[in-house]
Structure formats: structure tokens, C-alpha cells
Amino acid sequence: MYGLVLGGTASGVGKTVAALAVSRALSEAGHDPVPAKAGPDYIDPSHHAAALGRPSRTLDTWMQGVEGVRRNLHRAAADVDRAAPGDPATDAVAVVEGMMGLYDGSATSTAATAAALDVPVVLVVDAGAGMQSVGATALGFREYAAHADLPAHVRDAVDDPRVDVVGVVAQKAHTGRHADGIREALPDDIAWLGHVPPADDLMVPDRHLGLEMGDEAPVPEAAIAEAAETVDGEAAARAARPVAPPSAAEGSGRGGGVAGTDTPGGRGAAGGTDGDRPTVAVAADDAFRFVYPATRERLRELATVEPFAPAAGDDLPDCDAVYLPGGYPENHAAALSSSPALSTLADRAADGLPVLGECGGLMALSASLTTVDGETHRMAGILPGGVRMHDRYRALDHVELRATGDGVTAAAGERHRGHEFHYSSHALGEAGDASVSPDADARFAFDVERGEGIDGDRDGLVAHRTVGTYAHRHPASGAFDRLVAAADEYARGP
Numbered sequence: 001m002y003g004l005v006l007g008g009t010a011s012g013v014g015k016t017v018a019a020l021a022v023s024r025a026l027s028e029a030g031h032d033p034v035p036a037k038a039g040p041d042y043i044d045p046s047h048h049a050a051a052l053g054r055p056s057r058t059l060d061t062w063m064q065g066v067e068g069v070r071r072n073l074h075r076a077a078a079d080v081d082r083a084a085p086g087d088p089a090t091d092a093v094a095v096v097e098g099m100m101g102l103y104d105g106s107a108t109s110t111a112a113t114a115a116a117l118d119v120p121v122v123l124v125v126d127a128g129a130g131m132q133s134v135g136a137t138a139l140g141f142r143e144y145a146a147h148a149d150l151p152a153h154v155r156d157a158v159d160d161p162r163v164d165v166v167g168v169v170a171q172k173a174h175t176g177r178h179a180d181g182i183r184e185a186l187p188d189d190i191a192w193l194g195h196v197p198p199a200d201d202l203m204v205p206d207r208h209l210g211l212e213m214g215d216e217a218p219v220p221e222a223a224i225a226e227a228a229e230t231v232d233g234e235a236a237a238r239a240a241r242p243v244a245p246p247s248a249a250e251g252s253g254r255g256g257g258v259a260g261t262d263t264p265g266g267r268g269a270a271g272g273t274d275g276d277r278p279t280v281a282v283a284a285d286d287a288f289r290f291v292y293p294a295t296r297e298r299l300r301e302l303a304t305v306e307p308f309a310p311a312a313g314d315d316l317p318d319c320d321a322v323y324l325p326g327g328y329p330e331n332h333a334a335a336l337s338s339s340p341a342l343s344t345l346a347d348r349a350a351d352g353l354p355v356l357g358e359c360g361g362l363m364a365l366s367a368s369l370t371t372v373d374g375e376t377h378r379m380a381g382i383l384p385g386g387v388r389m390h391d392r393y394r395a396l397d398h399v400e401l402r403a404t405g406d407g408v409t410a411a412a413g414e415r416h417r418g419h420e421f422h423y424s425s426h427a428l429g430e431a432g433d434a435s436v437s438p439d440a441d442a443r444f445a446f447d448v449e450r451g452e453g454i455d456g457d458r459d460g461l462v463a464h465r466t467v468g469t470y471a472h473r474h475p476a477s478g479a480f481d482r483l484v485a486a487a488d489e490y491a492r493g494p
């Protein structure tokens, strides 16, 4: 597989739209684009998936390691038809959208992702108010590579880590004199991949936490096609380089069992025939949306996955464990409050059903949710405490947790990595929570080594076999293997 990274000069320069336009231009030129996103984000990949009709891989070197991101991306080879793997004319081309500006980030960065994959960077520049200076910007970003401090986990794992800025996409440049002027002023060795003219249809609406999701507010098909008309798919294919293979060298990925996933070695959590596999119910609706493709894959490898839509009124299906991902429960608080799924879940949880809720999922498992307009809604009430929405971020960063041994998704002493991003806060003794006073001794599954967690020091409230974290853990942590192992144990009974 070939690949390139689209790195921004900053956040908000239009990388998502550039990624869609470059991918479309590659398709038009007869290539097979594979979408991916650097960093821990769930939202931008949902736009890639909506536009390209295939999952967009989340590549975070800090959460997955260099080997993990390589494996994850190479696994995507199974999603595409390739006429001749290894031939630059016909092989798939990964288009990896960066996060923030190219060099920004403390745990990892877009530059680190490019170095980990050994692919070049195409700079996305907001050219709305510039011309020759776009070339100067690209040159500056290229020169800075020599000064960039790549994270140690990348430097240690990559032989010759390099960040190569090889080309430019000019965002918000008008067709004609403006775009031509930018192209003519570029230094010879910075390739012109084209420009995206400003267009209202390309403005994806946003709300707290980022853009609206790709399946709620997809970029209109016609707008993507139009944006791609001024992007050169052949130039993009020429800029791409082969993606560094995972050292476990098992090629196209699927069918290799655990070695083919982007997760660590499995523990045979739920071996045996299909009939033996436990069932994991996964909430999937407008309230619960934040799931990595790698998590879906891992769960499907180990268990039977049963999706359900609590905010749409579904009851909890028959299952041996439940996963409530993050999302926007605050936008569906009334529906969730009267959802049969939450009351069934409360009964089953008390009976020992293993349940994992992450962020939005934690909110739904708590006693109450108070929205920004001050309305309090009852939630499942499995975990103590209530959640309150605010009008700005309460946490936004990578997290590292050390397991206390309580809760079913980690063994004592294990370190799990993930990220957190939310506007809500959780407090014991919040509205509707009669059971626990602020100083009651609640149980926690994790001490927080990096990040905020639930109270700054701890994450993962525990009751029965239910765990609720603010952290979203990547499956590379092993969290989902553990959840399935707990499901297996539950299915077998006492």
C-alpha cells in the first residue's frame, strides 16, 4: 500500500475537506484511496467513511505504537480491491488526514505519524488570503523537520525517522489567477496537488467536540466532486510512497487471527466455535457514536456483536456483556431517560452482567444527566454520581490509566492508553443521586497517570461488574479482549 499524510499548517485550515477532495481525485484518476486519520479523533473519520463508503482507520502512535499503526493501516488492504499490490499505478493509496498543525501535539503528532508510516507529507494551507507566501509557508514547514522533536516512542521504533514535506494543497484558493499565482511561486521540489475553491457546501456544521458526524451531516457528494476537479489525482499518486510494513510481516491482514489486528496478543478470551461465542451488545445510535473501526473488528473477532439503539427506543438485546461508547447522550437525554434499554440494563447490571461505558456511555450509566439549560434527566443509575454538561471543554488530551484490579476491563497494574474529550463533568452526590454522598468511598478501576479521568486522580467508576470511564481506550489496550473474557465467564454462569 502507498500513502501520504495531509498535514495542516494549523487546526481549522480545511484538512477534512482536502482529504475528501484528494481521495476523490485519486479515484477519478483510477487509484484506490484508503482513508485514515492521525490522532485519536472519531469525528473526522466519520466524514471519510460517509464519503468513501469504507471505514477510516484511526492511527495514533501513542495509543497503538509504531507497529500498531502500521498493522492497522495495512489491515485496510482487506477493504479494497487492488489490481496489483506493490505497483504504484494500481496499488491502494492511503490518504491520512493529520490532526491540528503538522508539528502540534504532546503525546504524538501528525509529523510523528508520517515518520511512523514512512510516508511523505502534503501540506494543507489556508490560502484564502495569500499567494507567493504559500510557497514560503511550505518551505518553512519542510525546513522545520530538522528541528522537530519527534516523540521517543517513534524515534526508538523507526530506523530513519523522517518528515518530508513534498507538496501542497491550497485550501480556499479561487480558480484562475489566485490558484495559478500560488502554483507558479512554489519552489521546484514542492509539488502542486491543486486547490479547493471556497464553497458554502463544503462548510461542515460544527457543535461542541467538533464537526457534526459524517452520517448526520455528510459533505454533499456534488461539493466533493466539484472540489476534486481542481485537485490532481495523478500528482497525489506520484507524491505517495509505500507505507512501511509491520514487522510481523503478515501482509494483507485479515484471516491471520490476532496477529493481523492492531491489538496486542489476544488471550483466547472466547475461543471455540461460533456457538460458544458470547454476545456483546453495542449501543449504536445518535447518542452513542464514538467507536474505532479497530474496536468493531476486535469485538467481531472475539464475540457476536449485537447493535442496539437505546435513544431510538430499543430495549437491551439478549447479551452476555454491553458496550456503551461515547457520543452525545446530552442531545437525547429525555429519550434515554425513558428508554427501556436503560432500565433493563440496570437490572442486568445488578445481576452481574459485564458493562463498559466510555464518556457518553459513563454518562448514561450514572444516576443523572443535567443539560446546559439546567434540566436534570434520570439515567440508568448503575454507577453513583451525576453528570453535568458545561459550555466548554473539561478535558481534551491523551490519557494513561493504571488499573487497580477492580472492574472487569483491566487486570491490576496494567496500563491502558486512550484519550478523553468532553464538555461534561461527573460528581458524586450530583442531582438525582441519593445513594452516594460526595465523600462516600466509591470504587474506581483506574488511577490516572496522565489526563483528568473522572476526578483528576481516578477513572473508571465501578459497581457490580459495570465500569464507566471518561477515557476512550483503544483496543490496543486489551480492554475489549477483557470485556469479552468477562462476557464469556458470565455466559458460562457461576
Ligand SMILES: NC(=O)CC[C@H](N)C(=O)O
Pocket: 208, 209, 290, 325, 326, 327, 328, 329, 330, 358, 359, 360, 361, 420, 421, 422, 423, 424, 425
Ligand atoms: N467523548 C464523549 O463521549 C463526549 C460525551 C459528551 N458529549 C460530553 O461532551 O461530555
